[in-house]
Amino acid sequence: MNVRRLISTAAVAGATALGLVSLSACSGTSSAGGDKGGGKLDVVASFYPMQYLAEQIGGDHVEVTTLTKPGVEPHDLELKPRQASELRGADYILYLKGVQPAVDEAIAQSGVEHTVDAATLTTMESHGTEVGHDHGHEGDEHGGEHEGGHEGGEHGAEGGADPHVWLDPVKYAEVAKGVGDSMAKADPDRAADYRKNTETLVGKLKALDAKFAAGLRNGTTKTFITTHSAFGYLAERYGLEQHGIAGIDPESEPSPARIKELQSVAKREKVSTIFFETLASDRTAKTLAKDTGLRTDVLDPLEGITDRSEGDDYLSVMESNLAALQKALGAK
Structure with missing residues (x-):
């Protein structure tokens, strides 16, 4: 199982001397603290829609930090050097490429194996200031059952693609399925729990979709x-x-x-x-x-x-x- 990476004694001493604080302290979200043997998957989410997925799917098996503090406009986020550095200590990173350029750059340089771009888990579209198509309630069902990596960025929220997929409950459910699968790969010992939590979340999103359609x-x-x-x-x-x-x-x-x-x-x-x-x-x-x-x-x-x-x-x-x-x- 992938858990938070152990830091050498020398690195800890150096960080203490410099007065560095943890990434979670910067983001206002608690972390697993100094308990490196706690057994939880250390997850970093780029902003709230990704944080919500990680928390709902990971449940008690994950410790989630977010790079974007509450009240900060995500598009404007600039990472501090220590945040970019400590990002490399994550077990699993979940983000949506194209929303936050500074985050995209830091993640590309992090070298973290389990890095998932949510934009690769559904179909992205371009929307301008005027959007309206009478497609009704029937949407396409996309698989979304593959793990996105750095190489999947060409399908991300770039080149005019609208990144706001989480505001469509159906597309958000597609992303959730992909996140569940990728989290199970990152932490196979708890794969069954991640898949169960994913099913529960997808059920809630389907119910939300039905409310919007009827309402x-x-x-x-x-x-x-x-x-x-x-x-x-x-x-x-x-x-x-x-x-x-x-x-x-x-x-x-x-x-x-x-x-x-x-x-x-x-x-x-x-x-x-x-x-x-x-x-x-x-x-x-x-x-x-x-x-x-x-x-x-x-x-x-x-x-x-x-x-x-x-x-x-x-x-x-x-x-x-x-x-x-x-x-x-x-x-x-």
Whole structure:
């Protein structure tokens, strides 16, 4: 079984002299401490959606640290040198290539054997500021039963691909299956438990998918406007149309022409609400809402959980997102 790597006495002495702290202390997440014989798989996750998968699938057999502190916008993350260095001590790394360039670079240099890029576990697509296809509820079923390594990056969230797969419960379940398989390979003695936990999580995601499908089936409009174009997969899954004020990058500024276009969309499609998110500025959303006489509400892209989140984990925040969409779209 792969457990946290033993550090030589000399290295420990050197780290103590330099006053280095553990990666988990930097991230605000507890680690397995100094108990190197505790038997837990040492997992490093890049940001919350990956952390949630690792915790749910790993259960009591893993110790999970995250590189992105609560409240930090993941796209903006810059790793400290000691974080990049200590990343090499992980048994298993789970990330989504293309979301955090600094993390991608550090992971590529880490040399950790069990390194999984979640983008290789499902099919990635390109989404712009406007996404909407009436595909209904039937989505493709992808295998996702292979371990992604550094070499799988060409299939990752690069070259314009939208990385926000976790906002589609079906795609997130595909990723979960791949993570379960790869974790079983990394820690074969507990493979049965990882597979059982994966089945449980996939069941919860299927139930969430059913709630979204039923809850968004009927409405007075299928169109929603949001500051961050993070909901392309979700819109495609449930036959909605997303219009983003900004693009995939939540900090990009819209042009005056784009604002004018959105004002026309809002009027034509009977849009009632401009959505913003918790980890980025709401200034543009509130300005557009004021100019168009619309209200604002939160649609959380779930890139991190804070005390401002409408829930304390992935499932509860997604259910809050469903309620917000139902209200905005006039769905029952």
